[in-house]
Amino acid sequence: MAIQGNTKMVSIVDDDDLMRSALQGLLKAVGLQALAFASAEEFLTSGQQHATACLIADIRMPGISGLELQAKLNAEHCRIPTIFITAHGDAKMRMQALRAGAVEFLAKPFDDVALIESVRAALES
Amino acid sequence: MAYLHSAKPVPGPAASVASRYGLALLSVAVAFGIARAFLHFHLPQPFTALALSAIAITFWYGGNKPGILAALLSLIVRGYFFESDLSVASRGLYDLVFLIFALLMTGVTRARDELEVRVAERTAELTQTNLDLQLEIADRKRAELELRESEAYLAEAQKLTHTASFALDMANRVIIHWSQEHFRLFGFDPKDGFPLYEDVQRRIHPDDLESMTETYQKAIKEKTDYKLDYRIVLPDGTMKHVLTIGHPVFNMSGDLARYVGTVMDVTERKRADEEREALRQAQADLAHANRVTTMGELTASLSHEVNQPIAAAVTDANTCLRWLMRDQPDLEEASQAASRMVKDATRAAEIISGIRLLFKKGTAQRELVDVNKVIREMVVLLHGEATRSSISIRTELAEELPQITGDRVQLQQVMMNLMMNSIDAMKDVDGTRELIIKSQPGEDEQLMISVSDTGLGLPAQQADRIFSAFFTTKPHGTGMGLRISRSIVESHGGRLWAADKSSRGATFHLTLPTKADAQK
Ligand SMILES: Nc1ncnc2c1ncn2[C@@H]1O[C@H](COP(=O)(O)OP(=O)(O)OP(=O)(O)O)[C@@H](O)[C@H]1O
Ligand SMILES: [Mg+2]
Secondary structure: OOOOOHHHEEEEEOOOHHHHHHHHHHHHHOOOOEEEEOOHHHHHHHOHHHOEEEEEEEOOOOOOOHHHHHHHHHHOOOOOOEEEEEOOOOHHHHHHHHHOOEEEEEEOOOOHHHHHHHHHHHHHO | OHHHHHOOOOOOOOOOHHHHHHHHHHHHHHHHHHHHHHHHOOOOOOHHHHHHHHHHHHHHHHOHHHHHHHHHHHHHHHHHHOOOOOOHHHHHHHHHHHHHHHHHHHHHHHHHHHHHHHHHHHHHHHHHHHHHHHHHHHHHHHHHHHHHHHHHHHHHHHHHHOEEEEEEEOOOOEEEEEOHHHHHHHOOOHHHOOOOHHHHHHHEOHHHHHHHHHHHHHHHHHOOOEEEEEEEEOOOOOEEEEEEEEEEEEOOOOOEEEEEEEEEEOHHHHHHHHHHHHHHHHHHHHHHHHHHHHHHHHHHHHHHHHHHHHHHHHHHHHHHHHHHHOOOOOHHHHHHHHHHHHHHHHHHHHHHHHOHHHHOOOOOOOEEEOHHHHHHHHHHHHHHHHHHOOOEEEEEEOOOOOOEEEOHHHHHHHHHHHHHHHHHHHOOOOOOOEEEEEEEEOOOOEEEEEEEEOOOOOOOOOHHHOOOOOOOOOOOOOOOHHHHHHHHHHHOOOEEEEOOOOOOOOEEEEEEEOOOOOOO
């Protein structure tokens, strides 16, 4: 259960504090270190996007939404494998996210095994 | 008859005094001349006869005084020129004859004068009567014209207002007046004369005939006014709603002589009323639909919001299990995950009971709201609903109520729910059904609104639960009305509560701050 190096960092962007802590806690339980951000803006200004190997993001957030964040990162040529977690998982949004390079699209409450597998896959790619 | 005094006896003063006395001289002179001429031709002298004629003529045309003058002149002329040799006695006899004749003539002229005055009077009277008659004829003509004109105006007015008039002779049971408009209204031809009672009856809608006859006969029996509301059907099938008002007229001995009255075509008004009612119904339905939609949106929003902490709780539970299921369970980490679970679950509970999401900062519209206006709007909206259940709505709104800052639509929802609850509570009670809404300024820059009804009252033993979410005693109730209302009022910085047991029905009070920014 070796802790991954900084190059293999996971970032979480979610406006809900409980969800952030829960995700961080889950990743810690499987030996993954994660940074948590309360908004897309916070993540973008932190400079951590270049060190991030996997991004877990909520879609519906005040300000910049998850999908907009993904588009912005793509525009900066910073293609991070992204896992979306959302309460509103409609098919259209799912297609849009996957086409823009999302690796997974999960509806809340989500299956923790599926999430961890996706994160691991993203980190190994 | 003042003008009689100016009537002139003949000859009138116009004939001058000179000519009248001149006549005396002239006539006697002529008599004298003729008599001399007779003597000249050795004829018997006729002076006496001629003088008498001269006197008569003078009296007739010259009047009394010239007549007497003529008599005296004749007397002198006779004594001087004719038969001057006569004895004193016979001359005196002649003189007497002249005098008596003159006396008689005064009588004659007086009689003539009186006659003439009387003729003048009669003529004047007749002239006056004639004048009067002419005036009267003119008056009558004018009156007739005016009558005809005012009849035309009346007919026009009846046509414009769709109001016909009638008069019935109750002794003979016949129509004695039936206006043009009445003919038109009932589709009869005025050329056929007044219709028979049976013909009129045939025009009445069969469903209305019985109640109409009943009311009518009752009025006749009690000799009172009557008011009838019925439908008539014309031969072409057109249906009209009419309103008839009849008023009894009594004769000298106090018996019912006539009924006079009006028949008004209220078809248009009825239709407008129905349309208005339909519109109000549609509005009420819409408002209800709105509320249901709001409920739907609320539920969707509620489930989304609750889903969030539940998802976190599921994740934390899984994490907790992962720490516990390790070969060497990490209790420290597990308990941290467990305490996060507690937080998640608490958040979920908070959302459900507080419905915080509805009033998260920014969701509500803040504007200046006139509470009285909101109340009035809701009264208009629910008027139809209330009327259908025989409920009267009364408002006692304080004038000059300060405005508040808030969300108008949300406040409408509160009023609507409180009023609908009251209406629901009164639908099945006997006695007065009254919904009273009051507004008044309160203490501490608050204003107070109360909604009271005379309905069933709050459910016994469960009065404290009515504000709980999903508590309802109605078959189709959501039980969210009061819950949402209280949240709305509280989000405005006010309070909503039910009054302690009122003697009858229920009373709800709510306060709203008039100044403060309610956002807390
Ligand atoms: N004016 C009232 N008189 C008597 N009982 C009332 C009155 N207002 C409310 N209640 C009681 O409180 C309960 C809850 O009311 P609430 O408005 O929350 O829901 P509801 O009226 O039952 O449902 P909905 O508002 O969806 O029609 C009612 O079912 C009723 O028992
Ligand atoms: Mg209700």
